[in-house]
Amino acid sequence: MDDSGIGIWGVPLAIFSGAIRVSTPFIFVSLGETITERSGRINLGLEGTLVFGAMTAYAVAVMTGSPALGVLAAMAAGAVFGTIHGWICKWPKVNDIAIGIAMMQFGLGLAFFLGKSFIQPVAPKLPSIPLGGWASSPQVQAALNINVLFFIGAALAVFLWWAFKNTRVGLILRVVGDSTDAARAMGIHPDRIRLLATAVGGALAAIGGAYLSLYYPGSWNEGISSGQGLMAVALVIFARWNPIGCFLAALLFGGAGALGPALQSVGVTQGYYLFYAAPYVLTLAILIATSSPTRSLAGAPGALSLTK
């Protein structure tokens, strides 16, 4: 009768499409943080990097008309943020967690400062691939309209999983992360590797930000991030520093984040705001369930300050 309404089935469909749409920033930020943490550093400032990346991508896309250039500019900005973090943390007595908090505040402030004039203009969006041409229902078509960055993120997760195990760079990264002394004995400069790893992590986190401002929700404003950069840090712990695990966990978080809007769309308004808290509650529950006071986490890089 009503061919556009699919009733209660709209909820799982909305969660599925939401999982894919919402998870993409999580994928990039958590892969970036995995690289950084595998080298034995933790960068809590990725929230600031993400928002600054969102602003940079949007501003460059507005000025040049090319969303791809926007993403590249965001990556460059993210790498600069990572380099600053990595450089400061190489000095003795400097706490990498505290520097992360400071970089987060700095990144947010700078993004709001420079992005003030870009709230009004409209930027071109990133392209997406319509995979739902076979379906008759417009909801299904919309759900299968998947952004390019999602596929790049998925491929990157598999590549990193392979590269950590099978490449020279991956081995060096893991040695530095597990034992600073062993790395020094091998003639590797731990601080240099960590600086590079933090810079790459920052660049990836900024792609996540670019996705937010150039695709979904697809605008730049000061409330663009709802803490994705921070939740990604917890997500990496949950995924046990495994890139494939990060990808799957990001999908789970995306689904949790899509729960509130999905239920609202079918008329459930009770406890609307509580569903917005679902990703945070899920993160916390996972952290509580997987942590232990007596042993360090399986798979944790030995030199990481987070799990000590």
Next chain:
Amino acid sequence: MTVQANDQGLSLPASSLASLRPVLEWLARRAEPVVISLGAVIAGLALFSLFILAIGKSPVTLFQLMYTGGFGSWFSVQNSLSRAAPLLLTALCVALPARLGLVIIGGEGAVVLGGVAAAAAAMPFVGSVPPLLLFIVMATAAMLVGAVWIGFAGFLRHYRGVNETISSLLLAYIAIALMNQFVEGVLRDPASLNKPSTKPLPAQYMMGDIPGMDVHWGLVIGVLACILSWVLIEITSYGFAARIAGGNVRAAQIQGLPVGRLIVGFTGLAGSFAGLAGMIEVAAVQGAANGSLAAGYGYTGILVAFLARHNPLAIIPVAILLGGIEASGGLIQRRMGLPDATVLVLQGTLFIVILFCETFYGRFRIFNPDLWKRS
């Protein structure tokens, strides 16, 4: 001959130096944090000036406006002090756990829920009890909720090994969602249309101003809380035990110190101060709990605490300084056409430089009397 004369000439100041030596040693040790912190602030301001120059504005004008807007007149001083009041309490929320080696950054959550708890607790009593009693009820509710919220992060840290930085921040996001749920749901005043709020407190139940000033009593409460915290940390045996645990958890455990209870107790106390900040926002500023509670006091408090090196007494001047910088934000926006985020950029720059300057501790011989040449 000249050599002898020189010897004679030198011996007198040398002996007086020797008698001054304990004073100098004390001064040197005390001077290290002051000199390094001041140096960091100056370096941070210099970096920020470069940034302002790079976008084509005058840093001199900016700093002049900052002074005028923050401390230039009695009016602006009062404005700065009002803004400093919540920062005193939220900075304690970071500083107290930091003495135990914990980095808690979710004070915002305790502020928000403290405000909601205070507003909810006030509802049945408005009109039937004297204002002072109402304030006590509100403060108790806010402090309890704040203590549970941040204490939970401490509990998870000790008994489950969950990183307290991440858990406290997640709890802050959850707290803001809970506040929205309450304020737009069961606690909503039907009369608040555009901005969902709880029922506003009648005027006679608002916490007034300090006599002779346009600053509410929250400032006095905040200063008292800082002094009490200083006494707790520096003078009582609990504070001593906490500092040992903060220096070396294993050593504290071997000494038989109740590390778990210390962590939960200190994080709980820290959270109750942040909750109190929320209650003061409701009782002295907003008159009701609403979205304005999440104004970022918890996050600025992190900067205040790190700048004060987690010393509760140092928090007082630092909070007033940062309150002044925030107070001048509007003036900078109007006179120089800079966005309101200018203050955020300055705060972020200062924060990074100050943390970086931690690396200079112990590097200068002049601050370490043990390395002075024996005279």
